[in-house]
Amino acid sequence: MSGIAGLTGAGGSTGKSGLARTNGSTAHRASGASRDLARVLTVVVIGSIMAVLDVTIVNVALHPLAVVFDAPLATVQWVATGYTLALAAVIPAAAWAMSRFGAKRTYLTAITLFTTGSGLAALSWNIETLVLFRIVQGLGGGLLVPVGMAMVIRAADRKRMGRAMALLGIPVLIGPVSGPILGGWLVDTASWHWIFLVNLPVGALALALAARLLRQDEPQPVRRLDLLGLLTLSPGLALLIYGLSTGGERGDLSTPQSLLPTVAGLLLTIAFVARGLAARAPLLRLRLLRNRSFAAGFSAMVLFPAGYFGSMLLAPMYYQTARGLGATESGLLGVPLAVAVGVSMQIATRRVDRVSPRLMVLSGIVIAACGLSLFAVQVGPETPYWRLVAALLVTGVGVGMVMMPANTTATRELAAEDVPSGSTLLNIGSQVGVSIGTALLSVVLASNAARTGDGPRSAPAFQHTYWWAVTLLALAALPAALLPGRRADAAPASAPTTTPRPPDPA
Incomplete structure (x- = not known):
């Protein structure tokens, strides 16, 4: 009995010691990662x-x-x-x-x-x-x-x-x-x-x-550059953004200076997508869009920036042309919005690990759309500025709940080797969304201003254009509804942090 007790005691001591070493090693790794x-x-x-x-x-x-x-x-x-x-x-x-x-x-x-x-x-x-x-x-x-x-x-x-x-x-x-x-x-x-x-x-x-x-x-020199993909996507994006920007500046997307580069850029981008889906080692891993969370986050980050950044183009123009303010004054009126976005983003992105990402982002879209709707309703020649700023403060809270939380959720489950392609695709989507939104709203504003007869000083023209921005924000709710409903810290402890996949061929 004493022998058994001795073995048991020895075994228990060894187990505790091993557990302590394991816990210490884990803590050391966690500290190093931090x-x-x-x-x-x-x-x-x-x-x-x-x-x-x-x-x-x-x-x-x-x-x-x-x-x-x-x-x-x-x-x-x-x-x-x-x-x-x-x-x-x-x-x-x-x-x-x-x-x-x-x-x-x-x-x-x-x-x-x-x-x-x-x-x-x-x-x-x-x-x-x-x-x-x-x-x-x-x-x-x-x-x-x-x-x-x-x-x-x-x-x-x-x-x-x-x-x-x-x-x-x-x-x-x-x-x-x-x-x-x-x-x-x-x-x-x-x-x-x-x-x-x-x-x-x-x-x-x-x-x-x-x-x-x-x-x-360590670099991975075995991966060849997809030169054909680069030669279609890079000029394709540049032409697309140039065409949209030119159309926005002129207030008309149908002019040859806008339409030709836009169509050429769109065709090159489509060629890149076709090439990327067929190539063995594409420039960007478009197959990531088969992942529901990534595809939902990507789509939301095309539509939402289109509405938000497009509307940010309108505000200074409204203040300066319809209300007669100077550049400095209109810039200062935009400071509360920027502060609201930044503070809300800090809080929301820290909380997205502990709440449902779908609920977080959808709530933000609703709040942002309501705030911008409140602004649009009040756009006029004599509206008190504090009321306009208050509406944009509500918008800013919603924006902060969408932008970085959607990015975080889209990239959370990517495998380590997919992270470069994932972050690149998200940035491309946002750039295209911003270009589409600013061009579309610029054209709509020019069209409305011409119809009212008051030119760029027409408050009704701005009001009508803002509703287009609200619509773009609201459309982002469709892909956002496909984001995961489970919070990150509710995942099983054994769940992998990356998705394994076979290596790309050289």
């Missing part, structure tokens, strides 16, 4: 803040740039358009670049391109060189977001995805609020050069931190 995630988030958030600030600052400075370079505003608009087209052209290559060179090298390249483009833009001697250097910036900016998102998704485990993506949404809070104010101040008190020079210290900091904090990941 540190890795913190490092990635630090680098990516700084890089994203730089990119978001740049876009909002430059948009404010377009008119001063037209004066400085003695160029028509339509030509100066290419400072923004050239950046956007370069962004759209390079995004499709992000997934391949991450696989071929590694995410860290690709991200370092993106920061270098963006920062170098900023420095060169500050040295521009005419409008043509400024547009050229903005294209260099756009090549870097197009890689920053999908590569940064992919690194965060890889570093975060399933149950911490919401909190990680909430931190990734910090630039959305900072950029739209501080960008217009900072841009106006730099132009008024310093010179136009500083709207680009301000990126240099931030870019240098981001580059140093990325080199030091990011882990070196």
